[in-house]
Amino acid sequence: MMAAGTAAQRGLRVCLLEKNQKPGRKIGITGKGRCNLTNHCSVPEFIASVPTNGRFLYGAASRFSPYDTMSFFENLGVPLKTERGNRVFPQSDKAADVVGALERFVKASGAQMINREAKQLLISDGRIQGVSLKDGSQISAQSVVVCCGGKSYPATGSTGDGYLFARQAGHTVTRLRPSLVPLVVQGTDCKEMMGLSLKNISISVKDLKSGKIIYEDFGELLFTHFGLSGPVILSASAHLRDMSPGRYRIAIDLKPALSPEKLDARLVREFRENQNRDFENSLSSLLPRAMIPVAVRRSGIEPHIKCNLITREIRHDFASLLKSFSFSIEAFRPIEEAVVTSGGVSVREVDPKTMQSKLIKGLYFAGEVLDVDAYTGGYNLQIAFSTGRLAGNSVPVRGIIDDCCCD
Template sequence: MKKVVIIGAGAAGMMAASVAADRGLDVTLVEKNNRVGRKILITGKGRCNITSDCEIEELIENVPTNGKFLYSAFYTFTNDDVISMFENLGVKTKTERGKRVFPESDKAHDVANALEKQIKNKKVDIILNAKVDKIVCRDNKIEKVILNNKKEIKCESVIIATGGLSYPLTGSTGDGYKFAKSVGHTVTDIKPSLIGMEVQEKFIEELEKLSLRNIAISVYNSKNKKVYDDFGELEFTKYGLDGPVIKSASCRMKDTSKENYKIAIDLKPALDEEKLDRRIQKDFQKYTNKKFEKALDDLLPKKLIPIIIKLSEIDKELVVHQISREQRKKLVHVLKNFTFTLKRYRPIEEAIITSGGIKVSEINSSTMESKLVEGLFFAGEVIDVDAYTGGFNLQIAFSTGYLAGYYC
């Protein structure tokens, strides 16, 4: 019986194990943690956004790094297949705003437990609290895997599904990159993705814990060229900016040591400058004899008002009816262009995913097999593909895991 060793029991590894076991292979799944699916438990803030209910082409569009590499994977094991798999495993799903698919229970535990039950039912040999030390090849063919306790597992195939460098407490500590390099593979530059950002503006601390909905952002590079825009939710932290639109923006941004980015927040995207000016005039009429600082209560969250007043350069003590047209126009501009200068990304340990990984030109996109070593396969985040938030990264894990398990 053909023997396959899968390194890493996350979403990609468990998917690969299930498919390989269905083919009648002798499957051993090696996991360094004391349980499988550790990272699944924290995805989607503990709710686990398993996929997106969109067209396949839209899946690919939401993978800014090497999306076309995933054509075969996404078309072979689709998002509909993911939903059907979980329904068959007893995990009912629901689709929320933005086509995001979650378990009905809102519990990531249910997803991890279902995948674990599936591989156990298929008699996959699961070795927990074990770390792979080395992958051994002979004549560019897989020969065996050696664990750090010196145990040797002879095998014809190995699937590396170790994740990236994000959330190291879940076991993603870059082991897969080391294994790939040891057998001749190239690993592209690694950086955090889907990550919060630190900004230079000191007043950011005054906005900590403030969340905004229905805002728009535009990201500009050092040449003042717009490189990304988005609409949705944002959170202010003591160090800078976070939330869904910021995490997605990080996918489109390069090394901050080589590029100076600015992020402009449109606090009122539903109103163009003319309509916003009319809205402000209406509020100013209402508060005509009040001080300026009292005239923005209907327009903005309280925490934001002192900052906007400062940036507008209008004296907060000025009575509203004394504010000039030019001052009002400046206020409109600030509200439509609340701008921050990016200092750096938060540490990679906080990233939801890692950008960079095994170079895709060295992997057969139809099978996930290495083009350099016979019997070596890759699945999930260890590959140089990463996507926006919305279930796309877990779909990558399931689809690439399926291919690796089917062809290993």
């Protein structure tokens, strides 16, 4: 929508080919339906938040920055607000308002939208000629912009079509893998705590291969039947670049606001107040109910020992458990469950100044189909807006679509 509207505003005759009945379905579910549409940050800060080929985006982001995106939507009648982490949302908290603004933009630009599905690119003598559709018809075009998204959330129409078109044109598609995705963990503890959401916890992720802490975060986490999910887990997954079973370990600090000394003092008080109760029955003010059996089992403390018999050493060991409640990561969840797809059309074969293919004249790529992906926080949608804007501004004035009517 950004590419089509931008090109049409320049006076080009544009056809937006949309296989869904309505456009923007994936935007409509982002941010739990609120749409974190960008991040209120500078271009260098934006680039630093794109771990995969971030430098490739410098030109696109400089021409259409996060600030430009904010102005763009506010000028379309969508008031915005900035929340924790500089995440930008519509004031209404409705992703539908963002989709509606883009639809108005496309309509006002004069671009024509056709609800049909592309089958393949039409290429001759090293340049684009248009596209053929799955209903057997064709659309002639002197330029085609491929911005079909990745393979995540296929129910929204993001089924990897762009990769097929890219390969057809001779482009390299790098290995596809999930990013911003829930994590499968070893063991059954998470399943036992399924449905439990922890807020205001901190996590650290250690790469056991290098011995280094590669990521730390603070926020919300969710236990599921397969492992871990929630905002801090999705963010962490973007840093696990070469997944293998057992390589990464996530430690949860259940009491990040308490230093080890303050936590010990808290335990002393709790055990004193519950001195005649069993250990397993003394933890209700420290831990959620669903977590207590798992914590007791992990502690190795006899469940029925009276609190007045808990030694200083046992208490310190239990405090250490609360400050580092750890899980070994087995794998990513399937790519279909990821927020974004990591991997895609090799940026070495795309001109960063125009988004045009270096292999086929008149062919452009934008958005998630490219081998670029970012952390959570609105950065991935900003990639889509920046690259779509650049592609729409780069197609020759002779037109994206020479004839918007199906043959």
